[in-house]
Amino acid sequence: MTPATHFAEREHLICAVSRVIEEEKSYWVGGGGEPLYSILLAQRLYASGVQYMTEDGVIAPQSMMPWDPLMTMVASRAGYRALQWGTMNTAGNFAQLGYVDVGILNTLQVDRYGNINSTVLGEYEGGQGRRFGGPGGADTIAAQCWRTILMTDQQKRKFPERVDFVSSPGFLDGPGAREANGLPPGTGPWRVFTPWAMFGYEEQSCELMLMAISPFVTVDMVLAEMSFEPKIAPTIETLDPPMEEELEIIRTQLDTDGQTTGRGQWVEKRDGKYVFAETQGRE
C-alpha cells in the first residue's frame, strides 16, 4: 500500500478505525456516515468476512453503495443480500444476549468517562438548549455491546469534563457505576477516535486515556482541543496516514460526493512531513 500525500482529516479518521476492525468480532454500526464507512472499508481491505448488523435488524448485509440521502435503514440498498432481516428488537436482543462484540457510533460530545451526548447542547431543563435527535440505537449499543468505539471531532466543545446530557452510557461516574445501574458487566467504552487522536481508557479509573496521535498533530495540539486533561499512556504511538488504496475506496465507493468527509481540514505531505494543507478538497 502507498501512503497518501493529500487527504481530508475525516478520511484519515475512517481509515484509522477500519484498521482496528477484527474479522472474528461482530459489529453493530450506526446507520450511516463514518461508522458505516469504517466497517465497509475494513470489509474491502482488511477483514473481508467481518459481519455487522444495523438497528433495523439487518444481519450481515452486503450493502449496495452508494445510498440515497438519509436512506440509512429500512431501505433496500442498506439491507441488500443480508443473511437475515428482522426488526429493531432483533438487533436489541442479539446485543442483550452478548452476541455483539463492538458497537461503532458517532457522538456530539464525549467526556472523561466516555459518556455520550446526542440529545442537547446546553441545558435540558427549561427547554432552551439546542436539541438533537436523541440516542436512537446508541443507548442499546453503548449499554450492551462488549466494546464501544466512538467517533467525533477533536474540538474543545466536544470533549467537556461532563457531557451536557448522558444520552447513552459510558462508564457513567466511574468504576462500578454501570453495573449499579443494571447494565451487563464487562461491557463499555473501548476507544474514542478523532481525526487527530486515538484514546482508550485506563482500566482502574475508567478514565479516558490518550494512546496515539495522527502524524499531522502534536500531543499539545490534541490536549488544547479538550476541556479536561485526559490520562496519558506511557508511550504515545503515531497513527499511520491513510493509504492511497483506502482513499480510492472511500472516494469512489463509499462517500462518493464527499458529504461526510468533505468537512474539516485537509492534510498534505510537504518536505517529508504531514501538515495541514493549503488546498482543501479533492483534486
Next chain:
Amino acid sequence: MEILAEGQGAYLPPDPDGFRAWVRDNKPRTLVPKMLNEHEAIEKFVSDGDYVAYDCNYFQRGPSSLIREIIRQQKKDLWVCGKFTYVALALLVEGGCATRADIGFVGFGPWLSKAVAAGRLQTYEYSNVVMTYRLQAGAQGLPFIGVRSFGGTEGFPQSGAKLVTDPFSGKPVVLLPALNPDVSIIHVHQADVYGNARVFGTGISHVDCALASKKVIVSAEEIIETDEFRRDPARTSIPHFTVDAVVHAPFGAYPGTVQGRYASDVQHVVECFGGTMRGDLQPYLEKWVYSVDSHDEMLEKRVGWKKIQALQRRETIREGYSI
C-alpha cells in the same frame, strides 16, 4: 421489590386488563371487510388526544399519506411514539397536531429546539430499542418489561422507567412500562380487505405495533386476495383480527421508499428535511398537504406519473420483496 431510582416523566399508564377488555369488546374475530379511504380511516380511528405510533417513518416505508391526512384533518394533542422518526414528528408538530413525544430518535435541527423552547412540544426521553421493547411488552399483554440498558442515563429521569432490585438475582435491573398506543398506523407491501398484511424486508416494530395498539390502521401498496395468504401463510406479518381499517394507498410512503417497490424522491426528501433544518415547515405543509384534498390528488398534481415511474425504475433491488 426495592425501587432504587425512578424516572419522573409522564407515561401512558399500562393497563393490560383494560386492553384485554378492549380487545374483547372491539376486535371482530371473523373475516370482516375493513376497506376505508384515507379520510374515513383517519376520521374514524384517530381521535384528539390519542397516543399514536407509526412504524418506520416519513422517508422509509412509513405511512406518509396517512400522516399527511392526520395533519389535513387537524387532529389535536397527539402523543407520538418517536422511535426512529426523522421528520414525521416535525410535520405533526408544525401542523398543530402533536404536543407530546416519547423520544427514541427524531429528526434533529432547529425545528425541534424551537418547538421545545416555545413549549409546543413536551418530550420524554427514551431510546429507540427502549421504545420498541415497551411496545413488545404491550404486544405480549404484560404490564412491564425488564431491560439491561437505559439505566444511568439522563434520559432515565425524564422517562417512566424504574431501576429496581431484581427479586430473582438481587441485581439492579431497569423496568419499562409497557406501551399500548391508542392507535398504530402501519404501511405494508400487501394486505387483503380483512387486514391480513405482509411486510417484506426489515421494519422497526410493525408486528408489535399492530398487536399492542387498541386501534390499527394498515395502509397497503397493494390489495391482494385472501387466498394468497392461505397459499403462503408464513409470510403473513400481521393477522386480520388486530386490524381495524385497511386503506389502499399505492405510493403511500411517498416521498419515502418502499423496499422492492420504489425509491425515495431525493429532491422531495431534501426539501422536507431542509424545512426542519431551517425551522420552517409551513411552506412544505402548504404545498404538499393543505393545498390538496387527498393523497391521489397530491400524486396527480404535485408529483406526476412520470416521476412516480422514474422512482419505480430507480428501485432496482427485487430479491426478498416478492416480485
